[in-house]
Amino acid sequence: MSGRPTILDVAERSGVSKSTVSSVIRGAVGVSPASQRRVLAAVAELGYRPNALARQLVLQRTSTIGVVVGDLANPFYGELVKLLERHAHEIGFTTAVSNTDGHADREAARIEALLEQRVAGIAMLQFSGDRAALDGLVAEGIPVAVVSSTDPRVDSVGVDERRGVALAVEHLLQLGHERIAYATSPLVDGRTNRARYETFLRAGATDAPLDEATAVVAANDIVAIELIDSLERAGRRVPDDVSVVGFDGIALGALSRIGLTTVAQPSEQLAAHGIRMLHERIEGAVDEPPRQLLLEPKLVVRTTTARKDR
Amino acid sequence: MSGRPTILDVAERSGVSKSTVSSVIRGAVGVSPASQRRVLAAVAELGYRPNALARQLVLQRTSTIGVVVGDLANPFYGELVKLLERHAHEIGFTTAVSNTDGHADREAARIEALLEQRVAGIAMLQFSGDRAALDGLVAEGIPVAVVSSTDPRVDSVGVDERRGVALAVEHLLQLGHERIAYATSPLVDGRTNRARYETFLRAGATDAPLDEATAVVAANDIVAIELIDSLERAGRRVPDDVSVVGFDGIALGALSRIGLTTVAQPSEQLAAHGIRMLHERIEGAVDEPPRQLLLEPKLVVRTTTARKDR
């Protein structure tokens, strides 16, 4: 026995066959207490650790979930991934994380790698510009769950975008703002962006160029915070000269120095439902068409928004 | 052929043996252009995708790197993990991320799971209180690299803690501060914390209780930012009444509203060296005792520190 001990080493050591060892390790029934004891002893003595690779190869299914995220450095996604990992671990799954930086080619490469690893399913948090990648996954029947965004082709759990943007616009309208701008960045998921922008227009906002606006709705908190920074560096005060509302609800936004008014997403629930849905698909427990879960966003009013010309 | 096509299906389809197929897929030399062409055609037609599980089982080594992090929601680590994933992907490795929230039991459970998956190596970014886990890994000969911290038992790349803290304390001393406090949180790696605190004392700081201090050195930027927040909510102004310096250099600290004076770590280099060292161990390219790489931290002076009693 060179290298790590295998199930065969345990079998020899305990004087039973490897199938018996396999049974006790898997906790199968129908093993005499005597062999059970001896096997367990041998496992401990040898420091045996089951080889998940071999197990998954014969079982034809792995216990790893792929997580595809656009920008892990954005604390909203950092936290979301952290929560996803926690929930995945709870049901016995390992998490393979891929960061795409919003590039379609990287996204494709990462997904291909995950597929070669035969991940049991994939949680997509942000997409690159084109969503072609999803078609491939759907065509191959890979369980996929979109988390914190939505897509009709697969299970998804997100916040009601329209409701969220409407909340932001209404808030601004009530404060007397008329010229409102929409600010985004390349790192924001394409579809999410489009949905938010459309609703932005429908909600009654009169789309204004950034330099003429008295208020702006940002695609996410990071964009909002950076916008405030550049606005202020350019001499425009927030919220006195211009109001800003973000989207996501990152923890840092609550700092009194930032005081970001924002539309908050319930990350914990997003993660919990995302993993649950994915798990159900993986287990084949549900056979329905794609399920869309829309959670309620919440407007958190702080100090980056104020009445116009106060 | 039910389910995904295997190397055998490709072999049949192209009229060669599976070893030939294996050769062209691995890009081995000594395959006639003719078979090469036919195999490639079959691969495309069948939509064949190599099974990494099978490959890794026979090769006795995987191409996945485990990343153990304390708090992925902390943007410093979010970014670091993102960079590690990028570098790992560049050398053909997949990344399995585990978040421990600083709990020793979770850390142990995550590491155990990674080991069952037979990860090729592990990058540890933060430790729980006890560092017992590392001993196990070292004993088993698992390649490990500690990133953004240090540990004499394994390869590690971090910033010179003493130098960093000294930089912070000197800065404060020069500004006329005498009563300086050290602030930390449970999420900060134990050893890191200890090292920083010791140096803090040696650097000439007269350790003062938080409510008597005119300046404070925080264990990391998040602690610093939250501290500033609670200080200001309690009516103490920063930097007028109390100066604060952080550690890490997260992007958000540069916002003019925060303007955090901090000791910055070079994340990109940390990630690059971390993966490189780990890779070298995995490949068995280096057989030396643990290597300790100490990078230079950089004091970034912004607006949370000021002369005492100005």
Add this chain to the structure above:
DNA sequence: ATGAAAGCGCTAACAC
């Protein structure tokens, strides 16, 4: 209750 044997998809000698 337990063991023997086949095989998951692949690589790597080793023959031809």
Add this chain to the structure above:
DNA sequence: GTGTTAGCGCTTTCAT
């Protein structure tokens, strides 16, 4: 240059 074969470590019938 190409095919045959023997495993990698495990699960799972199927006998006994």
